[in-house]
Amino acid sequence: MIRRVVIYPDKRLKEISKEVKSFDSELHKLLDDMYDTMIDKRGVGLAAIQIGEARRALIINIPIESAPEGREQPKENTLEIINPKIVEKRGSQKFQEGCLSVPGFYEDVERAEYISIEYYDRYGDRKSLSDSGFLAVAIQHEMDHLDGKIFVEKLSFIKRKKFEKEWKKRLKSNL
Ligand code: CO
Numbered sequence: 379m380i381r382r383v384v385i386y387p388d389k390r391l392k393e394i395s396k397e398v399k400s401f402d403s404e405l406h407k408l409l410d411d412m413y414d415t416m417i418d419k420r421g422v423g424l425a426a427i428q429i430g431e432a433r434r435a436l437i438i439n440i441p442i443e444s445a446p447e448g449r450e451q452p453k454e455n456t457l458e459i460i461n462p463k464i465v466e467k468r469g470s471q472k473f474q475e476g477c478l479s480v481p482g483f484y485e486d487v488e489r490a491e492y493i494s495i496e497y498y499d500r501y502g503d504r505k506s507l508s509d510s511g512f513l514a515v516a517i518q519h520e521m522d523h524l525d526g527k528i529f530v531e532k533l534s535f536i537k538r539k540k541f542e543k544e545w546k547k548r549l550k551s552n553l
Contacts, residue, residue: 379411380418382428386480392526395425395432398460401502402485405435405492409458409500417451421478423516425523428479434461434522440513457513462497465506473515475529482548487532489518496516498520 383529384390398405410432416424418439439450439456469491476484493506495517506510509517530541 379414381415382509383413383415383478384428386528386530389480390427390430390432391479391523391528393427393432394526395427395434395524399402400435400499401460401498401500405433405460406500408433409435409437413453416463416478416490419478419481420465422451422480423520424478425520427526432464434524435459436462436517436524438513438515438516438520457507457537458500459517460498460500460502461501462492462495462517462524464495464521466492466494466508468492469510471510471515473512475515475519477529478520479528480530480545483530483545485530485537485541487515487519487529489515493517495521522549 405510408426412424412426412429415429416439422440423436426435436459437456439451441451457509469492470488470545471491472486472488474484475487491514492510493514499505522528530538533541
């Protein structure tokens with residue numbers, strides 16, 4: 379089911395999400411709704427708080443660019459990450475990021491180049507993964523959401539000011 383995406387500067391985006399305790403059908407429904415919502419909005423990642431659920435769950439699905447019908451994000455390729463913890467990170471990289479909660483805005487953000495995480499899948503099985511590159515960026519972006527942080531907070535003072543001004547204007551014109 380496609381859910382409504384929480385849009386910046388909604389206060390819910392500042393909430394610290396709670397650890398997932400039961401890996402039950404309710405969690406599976408949440409993850410399925412997150413996938414439907416992310417696909418509908420043409421995103422590559424989504425944290426549960428972005429549909430208003432303050433739980434430490436996020437999904438990432440990097441499109442298959444070489445797919446014959448263009449951009450494809452089959453459900454089975456979805457990485458479902460529950461209660462993640464960063465075990466190691468190093469280096470730095472700059473990448474242009476966007477966010478379904480700040481639609482239409484993109485800006486360069488600096489993050490660790492390499493990360494290694496431990497997490498649980500939807501069945502409560504322990505997993506780990508490490509990556510350097512786009513997946514590492516996406517994971518760090520989504521993990522920030524679990525702690526009530528959003529990528530625009532990482533911009534320089536001047537860029538942030540400019541963004542806030544433009545964003546206010548855009549929200550007004552959409553009324
Ligand atoms: Co985001």
